[in-house]
Amino acid sequence: MLNKYKYPLTFIIVSCLLSISLYYITKIYTPEKTISIQEANINQLPIGYLDSIKNGVITGWVFDPNLPSNNIKLEIIVESRFERKKINVNTSFVRPDVNSSFNITGQHGFVSQALQTNTTNVTRVYVYAIDANDATQKVQIAASPRTFVPDNLPQFVSSDQFFSDMLNDMFHLHYSYTTGPSSKRGNQQTSQREWDIISNIWFNTSTYKAYSDFKNVLGENGEMSICGVNIPLVNCTQVDDVYDQHQGIKDNLEKIIVDNEGYVWMYQSFCGDNKGYRGWPFPLDKKDANYPCANNPALYPAGAKTYDSRYITTNTAFISANVEYFLWTKDIGFLNRNIPRVRRATEFLISQQESETKALIQTKWEGHNAVAGTVGSGIGLDLLPYGNRDANATINYYHSLKKLEELEKSIKSHPEWGVPLPSNSNLFAQSLNIRASKIKDYASKYFWINPDTGQTSTDYSYGRFYASEDTNGVKHDYGFLQLNLEAVVNDFANEEQKKTIVNWLDGKIIYPNDNSKGGDIYKFLLAPRFTTKNNPNWYVWAWICIDNDCDNRKVSRTWEDNIQNGGMFMLSSYFDVMARIKTFGANNAYGRLKIFLQKYSDTQNIGGYRKYFKNAGVDVQGCLPNGLVGMDCEFTDSILSPLSALYGFVGIDVIAEGLSIKPNLPNELNDLAVKNVYYQGTYFDIFINNKNTAATYLGQNKLLINVNKSDQILIPIDFKISPTDSAKAIFKGNNIQMVINGIPYTIFLLDQ
Secondary structure (H helix, E strand, O other), X not given: OOOOOOOOOOEEEEEEOOEEEEEEOOOOOOOOOOOOOOOOOOOOOOEEEEEEEEOOEEEEEEEOOOOOOOOOEEEEEEEEOOOEEEEEEEOOEOOHHHHHHHOOOXXXXXXXXXXXXXXXXXXXXXXXXXXXXXXXXXXXXXXXXEEEXXXXXXXXEEOOHHHHHHXXXXXXXXXXXXXXXXXXXXXXXXXXXXXXXXXXXXXXXXXXXXXOOHHHHHOOOOEEEEXXXXXXXXXXXXXXXXXXXXXXXXXXXXXXXXXXXXXXXXXXXXXXXXXXXXXXXXXXXXXXXXXXXXXXXXOOOOOOOXXXXXXXXXXXXXXXXXXXXXXXXXXXXXXXXXXXXXXXXXXXXXXXXXXXXXXXXXXXXXXXXXOOOEOOOOOOOOOOOOOEEEHHHXXXXXXXHHHHHHHHHHHHHOHXXXXXXXXXXXXXXXXXXXXXXXXXXXXXXXXXXXXXXXXXXXXXXXXXXXXXXXXXXXXXXXXXXXXXXXXXXXXXXXXXXXXXXXXXXXXXXXXXXXXXXXXXXXXXXXXXXXXXXXXXXOXXXXXXXXXXXXXXXXXXXXXXXXXXXXXXEOOHHXXXXXXXXXXXXXXXXXHHHHHHHHHHHHHHHHOOHHHHXXXXXXXXEEOEOOOOEEOOOOOHHHHHOOOHHHHHHHOEEEEOOEEEEOOOOOOOOOOEXXXXXXXXXXXXXXXXXXOOOEEEEEEOOEEEEEEEOOOEEEEEOOOOOXXXXXXXXXXXXXXXXXXXXXXXXEEEEEOO
């Protein structure tokens, strides 16, 4: 019997009196080897295969080895996030391929119109065959369960059914969480805005039915406590049956406060209070009167220290998010309204946060000196006192400069948009490029450390990036894996550093002082650890200081006592796979992603993340108390894990000139497709395979593009098809020319 969510190599064992034959199924349509079937003296359970689910129709075949001429009863379970139903059917028609291959007769094909084609619910389908001799026994047939994604929703399709089923299941599970990126107003943290955008900007979210099983995740305790105030999280977001998440993100990007200095506030509102908060709510900033417990005497007794709670990464994420949003939507009105704010946020980083003497970010706010017992500056890393000379902020700063450079190039190339250019636009664009190059050249060397000596190193074949250098000159390195992976993905690391970082992940480089080495780095299997070396005391004041006395009374933390000390963020799996593609190619990355997907399958087979890790004795963090692993609740960015297939293997990216598709197809996949990509109002089904690159207009503003895995194409930024348009695709030279209402548009084939 097959386990739920598993597709192992499937063997059919058939007894023929004293002999047993093995039949290996590779495809469901035409069995490859013919064997004889006789009624056996011992009872055999039915044998079958779930062929396909297309247009809501479920098809397959089943027979009973003991009574091979009999029709078989089946039980089909259709399960979505919101309902579960059972359908009973019988085999009812002849399958000549099955009869011929197994040398049997009878009607062994089944079909069921069990699914609604107009639904917006993602559904799992389980098919069980009832034994012909004993109706109390049933068996789940091969290739069951399968995930059915309605035609109007985004979905992956590939030659590896398990691979694409798990991608679809994982993506749609995380999209259904209330606190995930599907919340109507968007994730409220500006510091994570870019991750939220790339999670859902690529498809039309208004087609998605946005119910949630969030209460089932948290059980009856669907609330969290902030400073003693219980907040029911399921009421913090508005969830409609159908909504446009793009509009929620757009509203946030336009309404979030960018103050006169150019600092971008952290929150537009918290749980809909519309007050706005400039910094991170933990540890709290007494200067920000909007926080509901900023004057809580239990938390802030008389004489307690106060800190500046702002995060540098709200600015970097805000800049990158605006670029991503515009390049995907070409919303010119939005760009005109927000580009002055984006430029002001950039000038703030250049003038106030960039070091006067070094090409890196150096934060000088109160409490941001990177010394234990102060506060942090990074994306949601609220336990770690990133600050002063800050690698995390510098990497994100570099990334945001490169993103803005793309946007400014696009603006300059399209004067018809009417977007005002910055003063001396040539100098501004050139300045972004020069500044980014200077930062990468200098800071990628400055933050590289030999973990054995704790000193900066110029040997890029051994070492890694450390987090921060504090005001006492101490370099803090605890094996920050995600920071290093982000440095690879954002091209902050040089080529040799990239190889060293991935080799460290794979155990080819061992750092003897680390607590976690080699295979243990993947102890939790859904992603690598966040850190590999015990961090006893480099934390913000609230995590180590007793009664706010950070000068004399501190506790020492132990290995694996929280996510940020040897634990796991599921998000790290996205950066892991993307880093491998950039460094060692698609084959290396595909092997790792398959392991992540198998572990995901295992967790769902047990009953979900929380049940799986509870059984394993691992505390799960998420809205409730501190834990060692994080996948749901506030970890909204976990949804990026399956999207490494979209941005990595399919190779989708938005650049100044348009939508770029540069495939990275691993050898184990014959083909990979992503359906219902939504770019500037046009739908695309994108297929990557060995066939010739071509385009076919499917009507209703939808285009099918087949991309040979060796090609790279560019869909220009001004390309758009409306539902009422007539269009056809023709080849002209080496490019595809789309003629839309008589107007030609060229889809360019680019040199690799």
